[in-house]
Amino acid sequence: MEIVQVENLSKVFDKEIVAVDNISFHVKEGEIFGFLGPNGAGKTTTIKVLTTLLQPTNGQVNIATFDVRKKPDSVRRSIGIVPQALTLDDDLKGMTNLLLSAKLYRVPDKIAKERADELLKLVGLKDAAERDVSTYSGGMRKRLELIIGLIHNPKVLFLDEPTLGLDIQTRSVIWDYLKKLNKENGLTIFITTHYLEEADLLCDRIAIIDQGKILVEDTPSNLKQKLGGDMIEISVDDNVKAKELISELNSVEKIDTVGQKLRIKTNKGDEVLPLILEICKANKINVKTVALSKPSLDEVFLEYTGRSLRDTGTGFSDKAAMQRLWKAR
Amino acid sequence: MIIETWVLVKRELEKWYKVPALIFSALIQPVVWIALFGNSFNPTKIISFENLTFSENMPPEVVMGIKEFFANSSNLILEQTFQGAPNYLTYLTGGVLSTLILFSSAFSGSSVIWDRRFGFLDKLLVAPIPRSSIYYAKVFSTVIKALIQCSLVFIIASLIPGGLVLAKLNITIIVVVFVSLFMLATGFACLFTAMALRMRKWETLIAVANLVNLPLLFASGALFPISFMPDWLQTIARVNPITYSADLTRTLFITGEITSNVIFDFQVLAGFSISLMILGSFVARYYGFKE
Numbered sequence: 001m002e003i004v005q006v007e008n009l010s011k012v013f014d015k016e017i018v019a020v021d022n023i024s025f026h027v028k029e030g031e032i033f034g035f036l037g038p039n040g041a042g043k044t045t046t047i048k049v050l051t052t053l054l055q056p057t058n059g060q061v062n063i064a065t066f067d068v069r070k071k072p073d074s075v076r077r078s079i080g081i082v083p084q085a086l087t088l089d090d091d092l093k094g095m096t097n098l099l100l101s102a103k104l105y106r107v108p109d110k111i112a113k114e115r116a117d118e119l120l121k122l123v124g125l126k127d128a129a130e131r132d133v134s135t136y137s138g139g140m141r142k143r144l145e146l147i148i149g150l151i152h153n154p155k156v157l158f159l160d161e162p163t164l165g166l167d168i169q170t171r172s173v174i175w176d177y178l179k180k181l182n183k184e185n186g187l188t189i190f191i192t193t194h195y196l197e198e199a200d201l202l203c204d205r206i207a208i209i210d211q212g213k214i215l216v217e218d219t220p221s222n223l224k225q226k227l228g229g230d231m232i233e234i235s236v237d238d239n240v241k242a243k244e245l246i247s248e249l250n251s252v253e254k255i256d257t258v259g260q261k262l263r264i265k266t267n268k269g270d271e272v273l274p275l276i277l278e279i280c281k282a283n284k285i286n287v288k289t290v291a292l293s294k295p296s297l298d299e300v301f302l303e304y305t306g307r308s309l310r311d312t313g314t315g316f317s318d319k320a321a322m323q324r325l326w327k328a329r
Numbered sequence: 330m331i332i333e334t335w336v337l338v339k340r341e342l343e344k345w346y347k348v349p350a351l352i353f354s355a356l357i358q359p360v361v362w363i364a365l366f367g368n369s370f371n372p373t374k375i376i377s378f379e380n381l382t383f384s385e386n387m388p389p390e391v392v393m394g395i396k397e398f399f400a401n402s403s404n405l406i407l408e409q410t411f412q413g414a415p416n417y418l419t420y421l422t423g424g425v426l427s428t429l430i431l432f433s434s435a436f437s438g439s440s441v442i443w444d445r446r447f448g449f450l451d452k453l454l455v456a457p458i459p460r461s462s463i464y465y466a467k468v469f470s471t472v473i474k475a476l477i478q479c480s481l482v483f484i485i486a487s488l489i490p491g492g493l494v495l496a497k498l499n500i501t502i503i504v505v506v507f508v509s510l511f512m513l514a515t516g517f518a519c520l521f522t523a524m525a526l527r528m529r530k531w532e533t534l535i536a537v538a539n540l541v542n543l544p545l546l547f548a549s550g551a552l553f554p555i556s557f558m559p560d561w562l563q564t565i566a567r568v569n570p571i572t573y574s575a576d577l578t579r580t581l582f583i584t585g586e587i588t589s590n591v592i593f594d595f596q597v598l599a600g601f602s603i604s605l606m607i608l609g610s611f612v613a614r615y616y617g618f619k620e
Contacts, residue, residue: 051455076457087448091344103336104456148452 002026003156003188009059011045019045021212032182034203035192042212043192047160051081064155080154082145084161090134094144098151105152119147139170159191175202196297208304215304227295230269235261237286245279333458337466359429359482367421373403410554414583415494422486422493423579424551427571430475434517435538437471438525464613471518479510497585506578509595512602513574519609526617551575573597
């Protein structure tokens with residue numbers, strides 16, 4: 001069953017700022033779906049439309065069979081949300097925050113208490129439950145935020161950049177929880193991120209979004225496959241001779257001279273590399289450096305957007321991005 | 330709707346009573362009005378001259394008469410101008426309770442702005458609860474806080490030497506006073522919370538509150554009878570709900586009787602609170618939480 005259905009969704013602010021431009025995608029039940037893109041790509045706007053915080057300008061969005069426009073309350077009951085910005089009440093205890101949310105979702109008191117204990121244990125906040133949230137660290141807040149999104153047992157969990165600004169340890173801890181929840185409870189997870197490794201590690205399928213448009217949608221391994229295999233870079237003292245010899249190898253697809261180096265494209269980097277070294281040695285060619293790189297989502301992203309995710313300039317007008325951020329508050 | 334509102338009201342109150350300093354700092358202002366303003370600007374003392382000198386030519390009966398007049402002046406003023414109150418502080422307390430309601434309601438919207446800033450509002454907006462429950466939770470938590478503060482001020486005013494003296498103390502008087510203060514608080518809280526719903530900055534709220542607080546206080550019968558005022562100000566005071574709440578409260582304190590005046594004041598306050606509640610619910614529903 002497709003639990004999230006998005007058809008031709010557009011969101012325009014102030015009649016001119018197009019934040020989301022006619023996108024369509026589906027998320028199946030029990031799937032982890034990743035929405036990947038740079039800052040200002042339209043990820044948060046999309047998630048806000050999907051979670052009924054913003055009205056779509058155009059298009060059809062159904063969550064757990066309910067139309068976000070016609071049945072917002074039914075949608076709200078079916079989903080859990082871990083927003084990008086923290087939404088905890090600092091002046092209340094962790095447990096109070098959790099139970100407050102449970103009450104708003106009409107979870108019966110007894111069940112709420114049991115679930116709260118269970119979830120607090122899951123994310124290791126049991127001992128901190130009776131402390132005010134203002135004493136929590138960034139990682140603890142995020143973990144509390146995560147289980148608040150789960151207290152009413154939602155069908156879909158929406159996470160907007162859940163590990164933004166967290167250290168690598170906390171990040172991997174959160175990834176573990178998410179995987180566990182997905183595997184053991186069959187929870188459908190919709191996650192936006194601009195960390196490629198996060199998408200690679202967690203997601204069953206990924207959509208890359210940039211400037212409001214979906215550029216590509218597939219599984220991480222398929223996306224990497226499409227880039228066509230591994231890359232070997234070597235620098236030797238005799239480029240011409242080496243190039244000639246290496247190009248005779250069976251599994252080498254392509255060989256180019258880039259500056260002082262040779263760039264070899266192949267499907268079986270692990271196997272080809274030792275062969276290359278052997279040939280060079282046999283022909284008395286001196287190998288100075290060697291590097292093998294497997295395709296990463298970083299390269300996938302580069303391939304489709306024409307720029308790296310880590311570039312600070314997104315190519316998108318900063319003003320528009322700022323306005324969108326402001327609007328989205 | 331009622332359940333969600335109550336859950337959210339409890340949240341506000343829990344945050345409030347965890348910080349006793351907040352409760353007491355809000356009490357300082359009304360107590361200052363009573364203890365400092367009420368004592369030093371006491372109008373009954375202004376005309377009580379004690380060391381008057383008279384020319385020797387004056388007949389002693391006249392001197393006696395004048396001295397007697399001034400000795401009796403404060404009672405006369407209380408009787409003529411201050412509805413026969415036992416002292417000025419009794420007259421003032423009714424007004425100060427209404428002022429306290431105004432001042433605490435004026436800032437009722439601040440927590441909406443904080444919730445928006447800290448993202449908590451987003452959590453409420455994605456929860457399956459009616460939008461108006463968010464609004465009414467802010468309104469009624471403000472009302473409850475204001476009424477608790479009113480009770481404390483009422484007790485303090487009664488304990489101050491020369492302070493509040495009630496003609497009668499019975500359950501009817503207390504209930505009527507608190508119901509009317511409740512209505513005044515509901516009206517103001519609805520108004521100010523509705524104004525804050527779309528505000529993004531705390532500074533705007535402070536500016537608005539400062540802009541209306543003192544004018545509303547002075548253009549009312551809270552401190553002095555409105556007959557002291559020039560005509561144009563009397564007109565303003567007559568549409569100011571504080572005038573009616575102050576009048577109702579002090580009449581009950583001074584006479585202990587539910588007069589026709591009290592009934593009229595009560596009706597005005599009921600109209601004020603009901604109309605603003607209706608207005609507020611429209612604002613919350615159709616305007617306040619839209620993107």
